[in-house]
Amino acid sequence: MTASDLRRVAVVGGGLVGGSFAAAVRARGAAEVTITDVDASVRERLAELALADRVAASVADAVGDADLVVVATPAPVVPEVIEQVVQHAPRDAILTDVASLKYDLILNVESRLRLRSAGPHRFVGGHPMAGSERSGPDAADPELFAAATWILTPSAATDDEVLGRLAAFLRSLGARVLALPAERHDELVALVSHLPQVVASVLADVAGDAVDTVGEAVLAVAGGGFRDTTRIAASDPALWLGILTGNREAVLEALDAFTTRLAVVRAALDEGQDAELRAALSRASAARRRLVDKGAPGPAVDLVVGLADRPGSLAVATTALGEAGINVEDVAMRHATEGRRGVLLVRIAARDADRGCRALQQRGLSVHLEEVDPGTAAPG
């Protein structure tokens, strides 16, 4: 089970993420890739940039023989684009999207696919944790997803094999795949993506004000720390308005946690409580290092998970691992043979083996470890 069984990929939407995805597929020779966009001038630019093997004039033309369709349009139109896609794509084409919020979107897409009898089992929501303050096909970068976490949010409806094949394909582009329940995804991105976005915007706004009150020197004084901290503030306001309002409750909660903590730091500074201030700075410094230094990949193990041979088993297992922060490096199924039940093989980093086993056992799954022969590229 490798990427190689998805030979033809179609990308709908030629912006930063769609363009980068096509470019990544092309750069790695992972599949033949076709791209399309609703905007003729974007299609023209896509052709000039040669991000894909082919630029199609319509969704119908793009997806006709696709094994995998990636919908990378603006989030509000994803459900209707997927409805369009299933009218033209092969019945067994795998479908995914890249929108920043997953819970409501997935409910929406799955109901539409059910109503059309178009196979909700072959759709898996996705969200690559990679982006840029830039947008459009000119900002596309074939390395955008290298070493980035690509979150997949399988549901109870998702077919195991679809999830496994999509995950393998994404890994072949250099992404680290993490499966999460859609609700948990939305809660987490409020904290590590939407909150930083609001904070960066307010920082840039306050500094921008100071140009008017204090003078142009603000522009010159702003150094690397300011540049990094506010980089994402330059992102597209319309896109972010949609994300923030779409995830309102979780974002408000994250903002309140932030504001409460900021007030504590302010009080410590104001009242000369140096020990408390230093403790806050030290805790933050340690947290930052822990959050970002993920270390080298290291050796792997396979978790052999005994499961009833029914759909959704892989989603249960991989999202349990995802919630424990464990990337899935590869997955495979050993189907039932006479007298034996089928098993899932889930490859994870050896250092995560104990936590991974516990996470699965807590869901009532039976699991044992198999060492990975360093010579084998994939389990199964």
Added chain:
Amino acid sequence: MTASDLRRVAVVGGGLVGGSFAAAVRARGAAEVTITDVDASVRERLAELALADRVAASVADAVGDADLVVVATPAPVVPEVIEQVVQHAPRDAILTDVASLKYDLILNVESRLRLRSAGPHRFVGGHPMAGSERSGPDAADPELFAAATWILTPSAATDDEVLGRLAAFLRSLGARVLALPAERHDELVALVSHLPQVVASVLADVAGDAVDTVGEAVLAVAGGGFRDTTRIAASDPALWLGILTGNREAVLEALDAFTTRLAVVRAALDEGQDAELRAALSRASAARRRLVDKGAPGPAVDLVVGLADRPGSLAVATTALGEAGINVEDVAMRHATEGRRGVLLVRIAARDADRGCRALQQRGLSVHLEEVDPGTAAPG
């Protein structure tokens, strides 16, 4: 008037900034550079890394024949190190430092130099707006200051020629030199450096907490936006405790401006005032682009400033430009000849010419423009 008249540079303090400065001087062949550090193990590492031409065992040994001494020690010990330096350096050696806060430090250093009759006119406070969350000689980078703004904070005591020669030397390392009054410097860094530091720390701290409450998935979900926004949170807590408490009033004011604005954004999100939320995001996006996109250098002009031939004239002119956010590309003096008063030549970008003239006229200085022949490297 070029960098070439400062032939021997001594750096006291072999951390990130001192080590990078030595490495930059060496990489560009700008001068012969000696470095020293109070810590023997740091000196050993400096020698292994060959960041300077020579590693000296003591301040006395390092500065004996220096034309320029850069004190890059931790801020609290800068005044006493400078006292030590002046006991061993040539009488006309130029002295500067790189500490993050300038007002109190400069008062302190200048009084000590006056008490010792050691020439406060030859000291200019400095602060390169470049850094890293890393520290120590191993983090040194000869390109750290390339295209970074290097703030100089000349006072009424500063000699014009000293300021001009130091500025020229820093420019020869690729830095953009901006002169500011020390108080204004401290106020501005509160806004564009200290406030972002606190905010980044609190963001990292809140996310760190979530690892305990929500689980390890937080680590995997944190993408590029989170990484950029919190990068500086990994900085040295002890260093930042000193900076924040040393600039307490200005930092509190910046924090309050930030908190007020954040509350407005929160309310807009909470109450569904989408237009207001979008306006805030748009304003921030525009501000970020304006604050960071400084554009290409472009052609230059010389401001010819008529001045009484007295010390401090250049400081008045350059800090007036600095407060207008105008970098000084080069400076020179045409000394008085019979029947004519001396003039200063201050080279700035042609696009800043009008604003530059106004800034100087507002200080009561007479000024006119001279076109720069593209063939000439420096005025004078």
